[in-house]
Amino acid sequence: TRKKKIGLIGGGQIGGNLALLAVQKNLGDVVLFDIPAAEGLVKGKALDINQLSAVDGYDCRVTGSTDWKDVAGSDVIIITAGVPRKPGMSREDLLDINLKIMKDVAANIKQHAPNAFVINVANPLDAMVFALYKIAELPKNMVVGMAGVLDTSRFKCFVAEALNTSIRDVEALVLGGHGDDMVPLVRHSTVGGVPLTELIAKDKLEAIVKRTREGGAELVALYKTGSAYFGPAASSIAMAESFLLDRKRVLPGAALLEGQYGINGYFFGAPLQIGAGGVEKVITVQLDDSEKAALEKSFQSVKKTVDSVKL
């Protein structure tokens, strides 16, 4: 079979890590694309990564490019084109500047790679993936936003630390928008099959939920010049891999909802089955009244931002 092709739009902090992970996992050849002003950056990262491929002996190559023609024929596209947060900013503060960038990127995807499975990482996540879907006119199953994998991964990390237990046995679910009112579902999270609520005291669990919700901001405060990049890269690769290898993993992500959770016509975080068909299923979870209320609050935040988007 033909080697797969992965188009990375944006060759900054997340883009560079995506390129490295994609070749280390032998997922396919990578095109690291950026604007002409960043030509040296993407050509440099490509060369640097190709040189280290000899160390471990992987056969995939990275090409740095500023020409959309090189992105054509990509099986997967991951978008990280956009400005990251600085301390004190919310993700919504990035809307105007990143929407301008997304309009350019989405129009080019429509023209050059209309058959790709497209994963958006740029923020504000739920609004950017909505704009992408509308402008690029992608089939609904072929466009998704990456946030939930990272948000659940943060939650799992804090749970494993609190219990001093292996992260491998922690299962967790975070629903909703990629904002401070996302909904970590404590009742549905387990360690080795045992519900979290039986393992961690309520106040400690509440602190973990709060830290998860504000996980992005905690990193922005530390980095000062940008936002998280290792976590977002690894999380996006998990989604890309499930598509490319038809793994059919159930991963949380932002997909177009059509009635699930009482939401219609918006991208919103839910458990998704991702395989060769892209988003093959949106899974619904039975929620109690307080969970429903928390999800509704998160949706109202997403809706407010999305409704302000002028395409």
Ligand code: APR
């Ligand atoms: N087309 C392609 N690339 C672009 C475009 C464009 N129109 N506009 C900007 N870029 C590139 C920039 O040149 C830069 O190299 O996007 C890259 C972004 O990289 P960083 O500034 O390092 O940002 P990063 O940390 O990778 O985050 C990117 O992901 O998590 C979100 O909030 C974050 O929206 C931000 C995005």
